Amino acid sequence: MAYRIRPDADFTQAFRSIATEQLEGAITFLEERPDGAHEAIHSFRKNLKRLRSLYRLVAREVPDFQEQENARLRDAARALSAIRDAAALIGTAQYLQHSARGKEEGEALGRIVIILEGRRDWMAKAESGLQQRLMETPGVLKEAIAALDGVSFDGSHRKNARMLAKSWRRTARKAKAALARCHGDALAGDFHDLRKRTYDYRLYHALLRDIWPGAMKAKRDVAKELVEDLGHIHDLAVLCELVEAEPQLFTRNDDLAHLLDAIIFRQQEDRRQALLKAETVFADDPDEESERIALLWLTAAN
Numbered sequence: 001m002a003y004r005i006r007p008d009a010d011f012t013q014a015f016r017s018i019a020t021e022q023l024e025g026a027i028t029f030l031e032e033r034p035d036g037a038h039e040a041i042h043s044f045r046k047n048l049k050r051l052r053s054l055y056r057l058v059a060r061e062v063p064d065f066q067e068q069e070n071a072r073l074r075d076a077a078r079a080l081s082a083i084r085d086a087a088a089l090i091g092t093a094q095y096l097q098h099s100a101r102g103k104e105e106g107e108a109l110g111r112i113v114i115i116l117e118g119r120r121d122w123m124a125k126a127e128s129g130l131q132q133r134l135m136e137t138p139g140v141l142k143e144a145i146a147a148l149d150g151v152s153f154d155g156s157h158r159k160n161a162r163m164l165a166k167s168w169r170r171t172a173r174k175a176k177a178a179l180a181r182c183h184g185d186a187l188a189g190d191f192h193d194l195r196k197r198t199y200d201y202r203l204y205h206a207l208l209r210d211i212w213p214g215a216m217k218a219k220r221d222v223a224k225e226l227v228e229d230l231g232h233i234h235d236l237a238v239l240c241e242l243v244e245a246e247p248q249l250f251t252r253n254d255d256l257a258h259l260l261d262a263i264i265f266r267q268q269e270d271r272r273q274a275l276l277k278a279e280t281v282f283a284d285d286p287d288e289e290s291e292r293i294a295l296l297w298l299t300a301a302n
Contacts, residue, residue, distance in 0.1 A: 003018060003021075003022075003050060003203075003206055003207060004018075004206065004207055004208075004209055004210060005018065005207050005208060005210075006210050007157070007210060007211055007297050007298075007300040007301035008300070008301055010155070011153045011155070011160050012151070012152045012153045012155075015054070015058065015148075015151070015153065016148045016149075016151070018054060018207075019051060019054060019055075019144075019145075019148055020145055020148060022047045022048075022050055022051040022054070023047070023051065023141050023142075023144055023145050024145070025043075025047050026043075026044045026047035026048060026051075026141055027138045027141050027142065029041075029043040029044045029047070030044050030134055030137055030138050030141075031138055033134075037083070037124075037130070037134065038083065038084065038087050040134075041080045041081075041083065041084045041134075042084055042087075044077075044080065044137075045077050045080075045081075045084065048073045048076065048077050049199065050203060051073060052070055052073055052074070053199065053200045053203040053204070053207075054203070054207065055069055055070055055073075056070075056167065056171070056200055057164065057167045057200075057204060057207065058153070058163065058167070059167065060163060060166055060167060060170075061153060061154075061163045062151050062153075065147070065150065065151045068147070069144060069147060072140065072143070072144055072147075073144065076137055076140050076141065079133050079137065080130075080133055080134070080137060082123065083120065083123055083124055083130060085238070086116070086119060086120040086123050086124075087120050088235060088238075089116050089119075089120075089235070089238065089239055089242060090113060090116045090117055090120060091235070092232075092235040092236060092238070092239050093109060093112045093113045093116050093239065093259075094113055095232060095235070095266075096109050096112075096236075096259070096262045096263065096266060097109035097110055097112075097113060099262075099266065100262065101262075101265070104258070105258045105261075105262060108252075108254065108255040108258035108259065109255075109258065109259065109262060111252070111255050112250070112255060112259050115249055115250065116249075119246075119249060157297070157298055157301040158298065160297070161293075161294040161295075161297040161298050161301075162294060164208065164293060164294065164297060165290040165291065165293050165294035165297075166290070167204075168204060168286075168289065168290040168293050169286045169287060169289070169290035171197055171200050171201055171204065172201065172282065172284070172286035172289055172290065173286045174193075174197045175194060175197035175198060175201055175278075175282050176282050176286065178190060178193040178194035178197055179194055179275075179278050179279070179282055181193070181194075182194055182271070182274075182275060182278070183275065186271075188233070188234070188237035191230055191233045191234065191237075191271065191274070192230075192233075192234050192237075194230060194274075194278065195227060195230035195231060195233075195234060198223055198226050198227050198230060198278070198281065199227050201223055201281070201282075202220055202223035202224055202226075202227055205217075205219050205220035205223065206220055208293065208297070210300060211293070211296040211297050211299075211300045212296050212300075219281070222277065222280065222281055223281050225277060226274060226277045226278055226281050229270055229273055229274040229277060230274055232266070232270050233267060233270050233271060233274060236263050236266060236267050236270070237267075239259075239263060240260075240263055243256070243259070243260065
């Protein structure tokens with residue numbers, strides 16, 4: 001079953017099917033690891049992000065379930081995060097290298113990439129408990145599948161429409177509040193908050209796309225681009241934190257200077273572009289938009 005909820009379907013059955021599919025997919029990645037442990041963990045985390053967005057969409061209707069399962073999935077992701085985060089830093093350095101503003105900067109960033117690859121490999125060897133957690137996590141996800149039997153929703157299309165509208169409005173309001181904080185002397189956390197809410201917003205468009213396919217796809221595509229831009233901003237901030245926490249990694253002062261200069265330049269450019277896109281993505285009034293979602297849901301359900 002695709003990541004979507006059809007208005008004419010039984011909501012409880014559709015919700016359980018989508019959640020089960022995401023959880024089973026995550027289990028398969030961890031157990032089979034077709035492209036190695038690093039990629040398996042990356043794919044597993046994407047499944048869990050989609051699942052947590054789904055659970056936030058229904059949080060007002062089943063708050064205890066959402067709180068319990070969100071904590072379960074968050075803890076499962078954290079247990080496997082260290083090595084994947086180390087691999088993500090390599091991608092961030094490669095992103096900087098590909099947009100280098102000169103040969104000297106590009107060569108310096110290439111050496112930074114090699115350093116970060118060595119750090120990832122060293123961490124993988126030192127992480128003696130990784131294999132154990134890879135084997136244990138599928139059991140946690142199977143418990144999450146079993147928990148789905150205890151969640152159900154009122155069969156009324158009108159009640160479901162109100163639930164979806166409230167969740168939509170809450171997410172849009174949070175996104176606009178985060179966007180407002182991102183102007184001026186914004187902190188990295190402000191952009192990260194905007195990224196998280198944009199991620200939910202994008203996936204809500206995917207889940208409910210049948211109520212207005214063309215328009216929902218167009219908005220989802222723009223939101224996806226914004227999520228990617230905001231992801232780069234977050235990753236650059238994490239790379240800065242690594243420089244501060246582990247300065248001994250960077251033994252060549254010139255390379256470190258190029259790295260920091262590239263980070264600052266790219267952060268400024270990415271923030272500027274992200275803000276322009278965000279103003280477009282969240283241009284609609286949350287109250288009006290949520291009312292439109294409820295009306296479209298009811299219309300499509302008939």
